Amino acid sequence: MNKDSPKIAVIGAGIVGLTTAKLIQEELKKASVTLIAEKFHQETTSCVAAGIFRPGTSFRGATPEITKKWVNDSWHYWQEILKSSDAVDAGVMGFDSYIFSKDNYSVTRNHLIEDLVPTYRSVDEDELKLVGGNWKYGSYFSTLKTGCEKHLPWLEQIFKSRGGVIVNDKVDSFTSLSKYDLVLNCTGFGAKYLCNDYNLVPMRGQVVKVRAPWLKFAFYGDYDTYIIPGLDGVATLGGVRQYDSYNLAVCKHDTAAILERCYEMLPGLKKAEIVEQRVGLRPHRMPVRVEPEMVGGLKVVHCYGHGGYGVMCAPGTAMNAVELAVNLLKGNSRAHY
Template identity: 40%
Template sequence: MKSVRVVVVGAGVIGFSTAVCIAEALPFCSVTLVAERFTPDTTSDGAAGIMFTSHSPDIPVERQRRWFKDSFDHFLAIAQSQHAPEAGVIMSSGWQIFKEVPAEKKPYWSDFVFGFRHMTASELKRFPDHRFGQAFTTLKCECSTYLPWLEKRFKKAGGRVEQRKVNSLQELSGYDIVVNCSGLGSKTLVGDTQMHPIRGQILKVQAPWLKHFIRDGDGKTYIYPGIHSVTIGGTRQEGDWRLDVDEGDTRSIIERCSRLEPSLSKAKVLSTWVGLRPGRRNVRVEREEVLLQGRRVPVVHNYGHGGGGVTISWGTALDALGLVRQCIHEMPLHAKL
């Protein structure tokens, strides 16, 4: 008999990564994942999923390094295994370029990606508007493939999924531990006023001749070749809740990306996608106790990843798993029996 009932809220890359970590590491837990939307309708489904990230200003760099390294190791193991095509994880090489020399020339994640170096003057000639660049090989995870793969892995570990909207944590009072991975939904679900949307619009184009990624350091213009298409973008519109495709943004994306890679003007547009990234000053991975229907129930939070969800998804999931272990350890013995 599985004794500790755990519920995970949210079916994006953070929810499923966390649910898999708990279900595989703690077989005595019965883990249920509840969400209103599943793939292909999550914000994660539109993520380019390329591994490098900006940093959370108030979280110790060592903790962020661990999140990145744990995630990189996880995705690298998949990329080097027979599961790579089914999970949608590939190696990807390219450049990050800057119009001005950045204050931080060597970001904290540069030790973990492969072959990180500064671009040479002759390499930068390709990008006459840019004065500095970094070249490296990293990993890319395509969530529309990866999420169904994670869901299968979760079910194989005994996990169950339930599709419904959770309007309040009070609805989850029948569980021993609640794990909140509701992303932008945390604004209403747990009343987190720091949460805000960062609207992202991207296009998928057919350009099989492109093999290297190019990302402008401002994070607004990027070209990421994938398995079946090339993702080009984008927008970073803070506080913007619009989910409709904006034709002005589409034109701007094609124009900006074609300046970096002129051959894109010949690429066929396959689809356009809009999603709201879960913006927050810092990622929130912590626990608290909440009174649910008169019972004190531990709640572990793991949300607020902004545009870097895939990049640190496994690292923050392992942190959340550690917090769940603490909650179980502190439970009265009869609750575990």
């Protein structure tokens, strides 16, 4: 290995792979970085996501401290983009959100972001009546979203402008990458096969995209109901969370259930044109895997298994993966053999 200009491969062109590729270029300016992926842009799970910044309270890394750092680092990363002239091109937009429940006040709270976002408060009686549904409990918080339909091409263009090389290929084993000094594995659900990782489980999701440019807030309700404003006036309505389901086809019963719940909350949505319906398999893993490993003599850093929170937490986990990669290249890491 040339110590000054290591050869690095990043596998995966979803939001985790492209963010990691951009950050490793920034950290190791002389490295030659190749990004290898089977699928790009609209074909990735990242492009199915609404991309809102709201972690589930069970989202977790190896320790509570690591989880919190991922969330905090991610928020500050997105804020930097949001404040910059790049925000529109990068597909990042800020807005506020309501979360309501009929059963339980605690589900409207979120210990991972309450001390982070500028506003997180309980709603008053009037706000409970803002939308249909006879809600008993609610909270209001500031958030943002990243639309991968714009964000992935934006990242890819930056990566290429810095000399990054993109290869469209499927990696069947790490052995085929032995010419690289280090590999960053950002394969999302693909890691199930590449790493024989039985802890990775598909959590099927389905969403309906509708044209609703008037929507300025996000709304959450019980049973995975959500209405999220989006880029170019296209909002995302959801959803479902089906554990261990591999079904990538749109299910008409899921569509009917999503629309019924969302229309009850916001009857105005009945007039919104349906633009498309998407299905994706969230790469669910407890904990998300960000760790180094020696695979047959090859230095590998894994960064996958973000479940339903991979868009919002891509930056924080990518920063962690890049730090591990730099240490591994220097020979300072405690990688598992």
